Amino acid sequence: xxxxxxxxxxxxxxxxxxxxxxxxxxxxxxxxxxxxxxxxxxxxxxxxxxxxxxxxxxxxxxxxxxxxxxxxxxxxxxxxxxxxxxxxxxxxxxxxxxxxxxxxxxxxxxxxxxxxxxxxxxxxxxxxxxxxxxxxxxxxxxxxxxxxxxxxxxxxxxxxxxxxxxxxxxxxxxxxxxxxxxxxxxxxxxxxxxxxxxxxxxxxxxxxxxxxxxxxxxxxx
Amino acid sequence: xxxxxxxxxxxxxxxxxxxxxxxxxxxxxxxxxxxxxxxxxxxxxxxxxxxxxxxxxxxxxxxxxxxxxxxxxxxxxxxxxxxxxxxxxxxxxxxxxxxxxxxxxxxxxxxxxxxxxxxxxxxxxxxxxxxxxxxxxxxxxxxxxxxxxxxxxxxxxxxxxxxxxxxxxxxxxxxxxxxxxxxxxxxxxxxxxxxx
Numbered sequence: 478x479x480x481x482x483x484x485x486x487x488x489x490x491x492x493x494x495x496x497x498x499x500x501x502x503x504x505x506x507x508x509x510x511x512x513x514x515x516x517x518x519x520x521x522x523x524x525x526x527x528x529x530x531x532x533x534x535x536x537x538x539x540x541x542x543x544x545x546x547x548x549x550x551x552x553x554x555x556x557x558x559x560x561x562x563x564x565x566x567x568x569x570x571x572x573x574x575x576x577x578x579x580x581x582x583x584x585x586x587x588x589x590x591x592x593x594x595x596x597x598x599x600x601x602x603x604x605x606x607x608x609x610x611x612x613x614x615x616x617x618x619x620x621x622x623x624x625x626x627x628x629x630x631x632x633x634x635x636x637x638x639x640x641x642x643x644x645x646x647x648x649x650x651x652x653x654x655x656x657x658x659x660x661x662x663x664x665x666x667x668x669x670x671x672x673x674x675x676x677x678x679x680x681x682x683x684x685x686x687x688x689x690x691x692x693x694x695x696x697x698x
Numbered sequence: 699x700x701x702x703x704x705x706x707x708x709x710x711x712x713x714x715x716x717x718x719x720x721x722x723x724x725x726x727x728x729x730x731x732x733x734x735x736x737x738x739x740x741x742x743x744x745x746x747x748x749x750x751x752x753x754x755x756x757x758x759x760x761x762x763x764x765x766x767x768x769x770x771x772x773x774x775x776x777x778x779x780x781x782x783x784x785x786x787x788x789x790x791x792x793x794x795x796x797x798x799x800x801x802x803x804x805x806x807x808x809x810x811x812x813x814x815x816x817x818x819x820x821x822x823x824x825x826x827x828x829x830x831x832x833x834x835x836x837x838x839x840x841x842x843x844x845x846x847x848x849x850x851x852x853x854x855x856x857x858x859x860x861x862x863x864x865x866x867x868x869x870x871x872x873x874x875x876x877x878x879x880x881x882x883x884x885x886x887x888x889x890x891x892x893x894x
Contacts, residue, residue, distance in 0.1 A: 492727030495731050524857075525753050525860070526865055529751060649852060652851070652853070653850075653853060654849050672754055673860075675857055677751050684865045686867060
């Protein structure tokens with residue numbers, strides 16, 4: 478008995494179109510991604526319900542690790558160059574142009590000023606090793622003493638970019654006096670508004686903030 | 699999933715005829731698509747995760763030249779003083795504790811969900827609201843929390859208590875240095891409660 482022979486079709490699908498789409502999206506994400514700046518130490522920030530995103534530019538980042546060591550960074554390469562020029566002049570550090578470029582291209586620094594020259598002339602691998610043992614930027618409770626090097630960094634950074642927003646990214650395990658000294662230094666320069674970087678946490682139900690976020694239009698008395 | 703030779707083979711011309719084997723020009727794109735999507739996934743995850751959140755904080759304006767009479771005085775009845783101590787313990791007392799003769803009663807609590815510091819803050823807010831309604835306080839008065847972290851507290855304690863301020867919608871709060879008397883009082887309370 479003759480039966481209708483189904484035409485054999487190839488099971489292959491033309492992948493070209495799918496490939497095109499995949500790589501188009503890939504290109505988009507690659508261009509849109511802004512990688513996290515390299516951090517010298519691992520910091521586990523505490524959580525809060527605050528949901529204000531970190532601004533993209535004009536940031537001064539003060540990182541405090543669990544042992545209380547302070548690292549300092551600002552974001553813009555050109556501003557970093559101006560900053561290192563300024564602080565080298567203020568503190569008479571005698572840095573070469575190559576060392577200044579090394580600072581401009583680098584990330585956070587957490588080294589006392591007297592070791593800054595040797596730190597900047599080192600290779601990136603050596604710098605990483607030094608980051609592990611550095612005592613961090615020295616800080617004090619008043620701004621007008623030369624031992625408060627963080628105060629000099631903040632002053633120079635604000636000279637180069639007055640719009641800087643100050644963000645403190647501290648480890649939850651860092652002890653309060655370490656953070657308090659930073660806050661005191663900021664207050665010394667009349668900076669009373671700054672940001673603390675935290676992780677997201679959901680708002681606990683049954684509280685005032687929960688009621689606010691779930692009924693934003695209805696005015697509370 | 700290798701590409702099959704679909705060109706039909708070279709058998710029809712007979713044995714004497716040599717013919718170059720026809721190879722398909724089609725390339726299997728599946729692995730390439732796999733790779734593409736893998737990379738897309740990677741970039742998608744890295745972009746979304748690298749957005750940290752911040753908490754804005756305003757410290758009270760401080761100026762050494764400021765005169766004492768220009769400073770705002772907080773009323774004792776609206777204030778709640780919170781002392782942060784080691785092992786995430788919290789001590790708190792009503793009022794601002796400015797009377798050196800009468801030391802306020804210290805209570806101890808923690809950041810726990812139930813019976814923690816949150817309940818105390820809510821109770822304080824309610825108390826201030828009640829006093830406002832009864833006319834003992836003016837409409838301008840707000841529940842005020844004074845945060846005094848001691849030297850053994852950690853940064854996470856500070857963030858947690860500031861977060862409680864946001865959670866409970868406390869409008870007026872300040873971070874203040876702890877006084878030596880309060881340090882001593884914490885010690886006394888610790889020994890009284892048997893905490894090392």
